[in-house]
Amino acid sequence: MSPTEIKILIVVILLVVTQGTWIFLDAGKHGENKWLWGLFGLVNVPSSLIIYLIITRVVTKHIICPHCFYSIKDDSQYCSYCGHEITETDRKEGKLEKINQLKKHR
Numbered sequence: 001m002s003p004t005e006i007k008i009l010i011v012v013i014l015l016v017v018t019q020g021t022w023i024f025l026d027a028g029k030h031g032e033n034k035w036l037w038g039l040f041g042l043v044n045v046p047s048s049l050i051i052y053l054i055i056t057r058v059v060t061k062h063i064i065c066p067h068c069f070y071s072i073k074d075d076s077q078y079c080s081y082c083g084h085e086i087t088e089t090d091r092k093e094g095k096l097e098k099i100n101q102l103k104k105h106r
């Protein structure tokens with residue numbers, strides 16, 4: 001291997017590890033399967049990141065935690081961020097909150 005190839009390889013490895021770590025941490029915060037997503041993040045740059053963002057931000061439904069206002073998965077029992085227990089009422093209100101938030105952004 002030439003020195004240039006080695007440099008490219010190092011950059012690619014750094015990118016892959018950074019992406020995998022970021023996805024791992026982000027998935028953990030959002031109550032996703034962080035190990036699965038983290039490993040997936042190590043497979044390809046940047047398509048894994050794009051697929052991850054599409055699935056977790058668009059495909060999966062989210063609600064807002066009434067306690068810390070963090071976006072969490074629709075079917076979560078507990079807030080993956082602050083640990084607040086999500087009741088049926090919270091779920092309904094959380095959904096409304098999310099809709100209002102989306103409207104504001106438009």
Ligand SMILES: [Zn+2]
Nearest residue numbers: 065068079082
């Ligand atoms: Zn919370």
